[in-house]
Amino acid sequence: MLFKECLDIPCGIRFMFDDLQLQSACGRNRLLQSRFMQTGTEIQKAYDTLGGCYHTLYTDVRPEVSSALAALKHRLMCLRDITGTLDRLQKDVVLDDVDLFEIKYVGLLASHVREGVRTLGLKGIEIPDMEKVVSILDPEGMRIESFYVYDIYSKELGRIRADIKKLQGLSPDLSVTSDRLLELIEKERLLERDIRENLSHLLKNHISEIRQAIDAMGDLDVLLAKCLQMKMMGLCIPEVSEDSITEYKGMFHPYVVHVYETQATMGGRKKTFQPVDLSFSLESVTIIGANMGGKSVVLKMAALNQLLFQFGFGVAAASARIDVKEDIRVCIGDDQDLSSGLSSFAGEVKAIDNVLKGVRTGKRMLALIDEPARTTNPIEGTALVRALLDILKDRKISTHYNVPGDFFRRLKVRGLVEGRMDYSLMETVEGEIPHEAINVARSLDIDPQWLDEAEKILAREKEDN
């Protein structure tokens, strides 16, 4: 699974991606093409680099660090994608001056970036040395970002060029007046062609180095952007869990926090996000709770953080210990698809079917289903949820329905406490159904006559039973 394939998982991962301040298209591509890491060692290594880098850049606030960082970012901004040129080089096409310039430019850029990484003392980042490539294209050793077929490439070329200049000086409008001049110009052209051919041939041996250097600079760009995001959003470096337990302390959702902050700056009411603690192991967990109790947000945070973890981003919690998964499947939100003619129910069961298919592959995966069977009647809905819980292990589900059984763990959103919503989660026992829909609706100033009628009906039903 590639990062670009995860962007549409409705948990806020796209928001995290859009928020990254990437300097180059190469960085962006490297991230989009990066894999969902599936081993603890790999993830641990990524976090060692990210953590080290974060520490160097942001816990040490010497002014020279921030200016060196700004300079490094500026360099990365100059990184251009030259894949097309390299592909042509691979196919034995003779490169022209513009292509050769591009390669030289990237070569010099790589040395500058190497230097920048060294100055900052960033650990775990290797930018390949491109001095050999640079020396091919910089025969005079000037280390200037410019290119032409230098005289120094061939003694003959230098001589011919001097002669042309002499002869040309005789005619102010540069018209080719003599056969001798014509002959020289043609010779110069042929020589230049041979040199370009030779240079292309030499460079062909270094294609993989050049690609590696570009990729490494792209990766560095991603790393720096992740560090900045950690700082701006207050993300943490998680621990890789070794006992299958995933545990979040003070988990939050960066998008919701962002929305609250934006509303506050627009002069709206100041709302604060209540961080949530959550832990689970391999058993199934259901989360029950009233409407607006934050069940979906909990699932989204779990999905988002799992993704952030497996792609090596900072994680949205005060601290976290996360179990490595091989896959993640999510069914959150209304999957009604007008364009494919699916009803809400059909959309939902197809999404759940996708989760179940994932489970059947036997992979170690995190499955998150928000309110299964919410789109049908409660009688069949309860049966469907129960059957689903039977099949699923190590998956989290949030539901309104009260499903009896002791084969899964149950968490409840604390709910309305003295008129205010408490979003924290607590363990709960069987038999408690979240009966807070009407209370929640009242807090929203919904038509009281309607809610009173509903309460009367409930009371009558209770008496009847």
Add this chain to the structure above:
Amino acid sequence: MSFISEIQKFKSLSIVGLEKNTGKTVCLNYILERLPSTCRVAVTSIGIDGESKDQVTGTAKPEIILKEGTVFSTSEVFYARRRVLSELLEITSERSSLGRIVTARVLRSGKVLLSGPSSAQALARWASGVEKFSPDLTIVDGALSRLSSASPVISESLILTTGAAYSVDMATLVRRTKFIVELVRLERADDTVCRKFDGIERGVWGIDPDGNLIDFHVESSLAIDKIKDDVAGKSVAVFVAGALTDRFLGLVSNSRRVREIDLVVTDFTKIFVSEESYRLFLKKGGRLKVLRKSKLIAVCVNPTSPRGFVLDSDLLCKKMQEAVEVPVYDIVKNRETI
């Protein structure tokens, strides 16, 4: 020599032709040749849809002769076809239909086809980007009927080329050129007025007698129906941020207070009014001013039309000189004397 030394007083120059074949390239080549070799030049051309051939006559686009040390920007395709020894300095982020725009420095004089950025905004970016090669003078070879490339945002000074290709009737040619020259040379509004309007990018605005800014709440002068009476009502100055049209000019002309208002536009490239309505406006006592102006250095005339018709060069220069208050040259005829 006064012509060339006049050019050197400015950091940037645009050359614009009022019609094809008015000698724009001849003029550019003349300037490039005459500038002293100590003057470091950066040059590009506004690229129009990447044409490599003259769309009308089918003749090849003329090449520009560049001297050693000159920095130039052109498209990748034209760079590959250059007949000059040059060192590539930069691949810019601007693109045209002929590929990316590249910048290079001439190492041995030769000829190139120039086709640079294709919009006024891109040209402005080019001009600031090329600064890193610290030129003494940047020159933009403007396009036919694209006066926007001569906007003061891009260049401090400009040269107009006109000629028999624009009109073979000398009187018409002189009259129409004179009109453009008048617009280029419009007076700058008072400093206080400029300060008030500076930085406004859209809409129609006014200043009341107490010096307060009035927003007429219209997007552009095209939507003037909404503001029929207000404009002249109490304003002492009215500013049109976008294009100035005949209709809007008419609105001000017809106002009873036309004499008491300064009508202000950003610069002459924003004026899209016919000569007739402009004359009428002046006759009624109207005043049109600009926020920014560029210096018109000269008008260059080409008495030969592409169809072979030739006007009397001396007479044309004389008549033109009487009509406009800037130097008039026929570069081809008088190349040794100016």
